[in-house]
Amino acid sequence: MLPPVAGARESEGPDPDMAAAELALGLIEGDERAQALRRVLADPGFAQSVEAWRTRLAQLFDLWPEMTPSGGVFARIERSIDSPTAPALEPVRRTGLLWPGIAAIASLIAASLLLVVLLRPAPTAPDPRTTPSAPVIAALPAKMLVAAIFPDTTAVPDASSAPVTAVYDPTTGGLRLTEAALADAKQSAELWIIGADATPRSLGLLSGKGATTLTVNRAHRALLAAGATLAVSLEAVGGSPTGLPQGPVVAKGTLSQV
Numbered sequence: 001m002l003p004p005v006a007g008a009r010e011s012e013g014p015d016p017d018m019a020a021a022e023l024a025l026g027l028i029e030g031d032e033r034a035q036a037l038r039r040v041l042a043d044p045g046f047a048q049s050v051e052a053w054r055t056r057l058a059q060l061f062d063l064w065p066e067m068t069p070s071g072g073v074f075a076r077i078e079r080s081i082d083s084p085t086a087p088a089l090e091p092v093r094r095t096g097l098l099w100p101g102i103a104a105i106a107s108l109i110a111a112s113l114l115l116v117v118l119l120r121p122a123p124t125a126p127d128p129r130t131t132p133s134a135p136v137i138a139a140l141p142a143k144m145l146v147a148a149i150f151p152d153t154t155a156v157p158d159a160s161s162a163p164v165t166a167v168y169d170p171t172t173g174g175l176r177l178t179e180a181a182l183a184d185a186k187q188s189a190e191l192w193i194i195g196a197d198a199t200p201r202s203l204g205l206l207s208g209k210g211a212t213t214l215t216v217n218r219a220h221r222a223l224l225a226a227g228a229t230l231a232v233s234l235e236a237v238g239g240s241p242t243g244l245p246q247g248p249v250v251a252k253g254t255l256s257q258v
Contacts, residue, residue, distance in 0.1 A: 020046060024053035056162050144169055147230050149253035151182060164206075164232075164251065168216070168224050175203065175224075177212040182250055183234055189250075190239045192231045195223040205239050206232065226257040 022028045023036045040047045148163035164180040183189040183206075191214070192200040201223065204214045216224060231252045233245040240246045 020049035021053050024050050024057060052162070143257050145224060145226065145255045146258055147253040147255045149177075149180075149230050149232060149251045151251045152249070155248050155250045163253065166230055166253065166255075168255070170221065170224065173216045173218065173221055175214045175216050177206060177214075179210055180206045180212065180232065180251070181208070182206070182232055183208060186237065187234045187247070188237050188239050189232050190235045190245070192233065192245060193220060193223045194229040194231060195225070196228075200231065200245055202239065202243060203230075224255060226255055228255045229253070230255060 019036060019039075023033070023040075028036060040050055145168040147166045147168075149166055150163045165178045166175060167177075168175045177191070180189055185208075189206040189208070191203040191206055191212075193203055194200050201220050203216055203220065204212075206212045229252060231245075231249050233240070233249045234247040235245070236247075
């Protein structure tokens with residue numbers, strides 16, 4: 001987060017990191033957007049913050065292949081907007097009280113929003129020749145688990161301070177992680193799950209370039225629950241030969257349910 005201006009009070013202006021996040025997410029427009037863009041040109045620190053947000057969010061989209069929405073998606077959105085029964089949204093209050101530490105949870109929020117978009121199934125049109133005798137209740141997808149795995153920059157000085165985002169689907173056992181540049185060519189970054197028994201169990205090796213996709217061993221899936229810890233250690237090429245971490249732990253994060 002950018003440091004506050006000396007002597008400034010919260011009421012004198014928006015949090016600079018909040019403004020950078022809003023610009024990166026495309027949440028502002030008109031005069032406010034023009035003012036923010038001028039600030040990007042005039043304030044190198046603000047420009048760097050905006051670029052950091054864009055990079056962090058772009059990594060999330062690398063986790064999923066590009067998908068074309070079905071033909072009825074935009075019609076559904078328009079109907080929802082025009083519906084007289086659509087609930088009114090309370091205005092968003094901009095307050096600096098909510099933003100300290102937002103960089104730490106931004107990846108979780110973005111991953112959650114992305115999951116909602118990708119996993120929400122489009123409704124199928126009913127067959128006009130039949131009339132259902134009872135309402136059909138669609139099964140809800142299992143709740144996903146996400147974690148922001150923060151590098152220990154004291155252990156890996158060259159590592160980025162941006163967290164690695166992990167998304168776990170308990171239905172399939174699939175675990176996806178954004179790029180984790182934690183190991184050099186002479187080492188492997190190994191991912192571990194640490195449950196209530198405090199025993200690390202290997203989930204696999206992280207890719208040195210780009211996102212990582214793993215299928216969690218069935219014996220370990222029950223360990224991936226809210227509150228469990230994901231940790232990354234640096235091991236010899238190919239991973240730990242003993243089934244336990246042999247090298248230093250260089251990143252940690254806690255799983256949360258969304």
